[in-house]
Amino acid sequence: KAGVTQTPRYLIKTRGQQVTLSCSPISGHRSVSWYQQTPGQGLQFLFEYFSETQRNKGNFPGRFSGRQFSNSRSEMNVSTLELGDSALYLCASSFGGTVSTGELFFGEGSRLTVL
C-alpha cells in the first residue's frame, strides 16, 4: 500500500510569509501527527489530529496551526515565518494515534528554508 505522502518536498520562503504543508496518510489511518526536526533539537511534537479533531498540541506558538479533513489528509500552516522556522517538517500516520501503542509511519518530510 502507498506510504505517507508529503508535499511539497522542498520550499524556500522569506521572513513574514506564510506556508502550508500537506500530508496524505496511509489509507485507513485516522491519525496524523506533525513533528519539526532541526539539527540541534531532534524531533519536536507539533500537534496531532485524529478523525478531524486536534487531540494534542506541542509547545509551539500560535503561528503554527493545522487541520485534518474528512479523508484524513492533513495540512499544517505556519504564518509570519521566522528564520528559526527553517526545518524539516515530518508528518507521521498511524491507526490509533500517538497516545496509543502502534508504530508511526513517517513521510519523507517537507524541508522549509526561510530566508
Added chain:
Amino acid sequence: GQQVMQIPQYQHVQEGEDFTTYCNSSTTLSNIQWYKQRPGGHPVFLIQLVKSGEVKKQKRLTFQFGEAKKNSSLHITATQTTDVGTYFCAANSGNTPLVFGKGTRLSVIA
C-alpha cells in the same frame, strides 16, 4: 511536560565494534519505541516495548525495557556500515503524545 533523555549524542565506532544508546525518563512510561533515520531519510520504526523488563532481538540488535519502565537501551553487536544513521527512542505515558529523544548519531568507520 514529559521528557526523554537520550545518550550519547554521537558515537563513532570501528566496523565490528558494538554500540549502545540509552534512553531515560523521570516518569514511568507506557511504551517505548525505537526508530532509525538514515542520513537524508525519514525515521523508520524498528520496535516497540511495552512490558517491564522486556527484551527483544532483531538479528544484531537487542532492545531492552527497564524493570521500572523508566529506561530503555538499544545495543548493536558487531556494527556494520549499514548501521550508520541516527537512532531515536520515543515514548509516552498515559494519554501523552509520543515524545522523541534527541537521538544518537552513529558513525561506523570501515
